[in-house]
Amino acid sequence: MHTVGVDLGGTNIGTVVLDDDDEVIGYAKRKTPTRGDHNRVVDVIVGGVHDAIDDAGLSVKKIDAVGVGTPGVVVDGTVGDASNVPGFQVRFSLGDLVSDLVDKPVRVVNDVTAGAVAEHRSGAGRGWNQVLCVFAGTGVGGGLILDGRVFEGAHGGAGEFGHQVIRQGGAVCPCGRRGCVEAYAGRQAMTLAAERHIASGGSTVLFDVMKKKGKSRPTSGVFSDALDLGDVFVADLIDDCISALAAGIATSVNLLDLEGVVLGGGLADKLGKPFRARVEAAMQPHLFFSPPKVELVSAALGDNGGAIGAALLSREVA
Ligand SMILES: [Zn+2]
Structure with missing residues (x-):
């Protein structure tokens, strides 16, 4: 076929x-x-x-x-x-x-x-029956495989990982609500935070790097380069992004007793292994039961x- x-x-x-x-x-x-x-x-x-x-x-x-x-x-x-x-x-x-x-x-x-589904059947989540896939890019999306099958919920809306509330009354999310994972870990929200920082007199090389790379908006590669250049503001944004993803992933693991979590999307792909390792370390204190150890692996199929x-x-x- x-x-x-x-x-x-x-x-x-x-x-x-x-x-x-x-x-x-x-x-x-x-x-x-x-x-x-x-x-x-x-x-x-x-x-x-x-x-x-x-x-x-x-x-x-x-x-x-x-x-x-x-x-x-x-x-x-x-x-x-x-x-x-x-x-x-x-x-x-x-x-x-x-x-x-x-x-x-x-x-x-x-x-x-x-x-x-792709990561579960032929990528990094192969062999697991209880899997959450998190994709951090412009926004933060999620997909759930439970008992080996896609779990879509009662109305097809399951897996909205990015809109779990991790901080009541927290930062405004692109969805209009407050304190969602995506409000800290989505590139769109991070870009808006950088714009507000500049408008209030702060400094960051983020938009200079963007222009140098010929981009019209800060891509994942632009964030990665600004981080490599030692930009303090971008480093803080990435710290918050990691904390938010870790809290969201640990909460999901506590709720669903997952075998593993696959982390992908443009931001995770560009920031690579050190990013994944930091998210994994940051989620440990939130995990309710251990052992068994839940694995956090990088997505294998990319774009x-x-x-x-x-x-x-x-x-x-x-
Ligand atoms: Zn939201």
Whole structure:
């Protein structure tokens, strides 16, 4: 069986073709449109699907199903409430539109859930049945695998790791509430904190590094470089980010008795092993029971995880 998986992000649309052995045999990447309606995005998704099939050296008729991982809330093939993709705020039937254009069965899944499924089945969480995957990037997402299966909760909203409250009345989160993990550990919130710091007369090299790297916003690589340059403000932000992730992960472990936790996302990937090790050390004092030791491991699939997970999940509709 061959399946195609799409990872729709706010910046890029990554697409993979998977074979029977879960190997990626084709790959494509296109820019996500920044304007227009959802049909424009769907056209680019479909273009990427064909690019990836070409890259794999296959014909379309060899493809059994397509999976699409998207931000936002997914219900029965429809998506809505995705703020960073044009036209994806108002709910529409993404699955039907893509299916009509590629003439294949299509499964639509949340992008973070797709990433978690990929890490569980063929990445860093392989072999565990009770796993939390945490992805720290622009925001902080999470996906839960319980008893070996994706756990979506009563209304599909489970796994919102980033919006656990770790400090009552704490910092404002991009979601509008206070004291969430993401208010301290998401790149968007960290960037806003840096802007406020500058506005109130503080100093940081963060935005100089951003300009030097030709970026329009501080990426994970910009944060990493500013940290390496010894920027005190950025070092404090990263300290708070680590404390928040550690508190959130330990709370999840205490609630669910997990075997392991996979830590990924742009920020975790860029800051690498020392970052993971610091989160692991910081979570220990919060853990209610020990032993057994819960493992915190780095995600193994990087940028391709979401697309691989979408392809794996699409097998269920093939
Ligand atoms: Zn929040």
